[in-house]
Amino acid sequence: MNDPWFSAKNLKLLTEPINSKNPITVLVLGICSALAVTVKMKPAFVMAVSVMIVTAFSNLIISLLRNTIPNRIRIIVQLVVIAALVILVDEILKAYVYDVSKQLSVFVGLIITNCILMGRLEAFALGNKPWPSFVDGIGNGLGYGVILIVISFFRELLGSGTIWGYRVIPESYYIVNGGFYENNGMMILPPMALILVGVIIWIQRSRNKQLIEE
């Protein structure tokens, strides 16, 4: 109770998931959507923000309810909270930012099945106070988002020759226009995203030996 709002402990909840407890590269959760929405940076960014909002608020709500939830149906209760939040986010996006909602299409609905959400609710929100839970949700959303942005940066650059929709590799370099360059078709297909995730995990573990399993 006496913890200040931004104590060192709470800040750690925010920063740890970005690196040493990253949901994608260390806990290996939420891989599926990391492969699906990272072809272009813009949808990846909106997806990351949506996931962050849902993790933060579902963590908060479950933490507020944690002492009342009957143990035998806690998974269903968590699912109801997540599903309700995701539908709310989807409806609000549709009403007020229609263009963004169109870009994300089915993937907003698929946030419900993102393992990071259930993972954080089970592992953290059920046993911690509301504010740390909320911060933990934001942190995990950030950790997920950072990986999404990094992967989509390389996939969009090498796969489409653009960044955030803006062309960075001039049209005249392309073979069809008499140049020497061609986009890597592999990059826009999901397997390449998995390989990129692997490369990120490799780099991360080579720099942080603590993460290497026995």
Place this chain on the structure above:
Amino acid sequence: MGILDNFKKMDRNSNLYTFLYASGMVILVAALLAIAATSLKPAQQKNKETEKKIDILKSLGKADGVETAANKHKFVEDAFNKYIAEMFVVNSKGEKVEGVDAFSIDLKAEQSKPLEQRNFPIYKATLDDQSIKFIIPLRGRGLWGPIWGYISLNDDYNTIYGATFAHQGETPGLGAEINTPEFQKQFVGKSIFDVNNKFVSVLVVKGGADKSDPHAVDAISGGTITSKGLEAMIKDCLSGYETYFNNQKK
């Protein structure tokens, strides 16, 4: 507060508590979502209507400036009223159908009807230079869900003046590329009838189309199923108008 106090004192592991908790939760969430859905509906409906008008204007190349307009809904409304001179409905025999509102026709519902009973909406537009275009709405299936679009034809009922496509959930970067100007530009100037006045539609060719072919455009690499769905959509939707077009040409 008596009931709530009793509820709080209950055994957390009893069946009754679990049952009451689940029921209360479901009712609460259902009410919340119902309220949200109802109160956001008008805004969502307006967005859909505006989007449809933007799509129609796009097929005429008249949607520039929409994104920067201060009041998007009003901008679209004004442009739509300015260019779209007439909306009407024909049937598969090429006769005009009276008493049906062309704008509110749901293509999905029409396509599940037998051919003779279907309504085929046409939007007639007059551009700034007084040239007349006809806009045909399209709807078909992509890989993950519906795809749709609009094709505008010159008044020879043959040459494509412009085309726009949209989708619900095609793969970003692959099938979703059908809504990019690069893909849609390819359709301009293509024709849907061959030299013998036989309906051939426009084919979407994998591996690159011959640029001089008036009935073919390039497919999207990595988006084969979406490309094929788009090809089928254009063919199926335009074929319903074949009789009407032929009657008009005479």
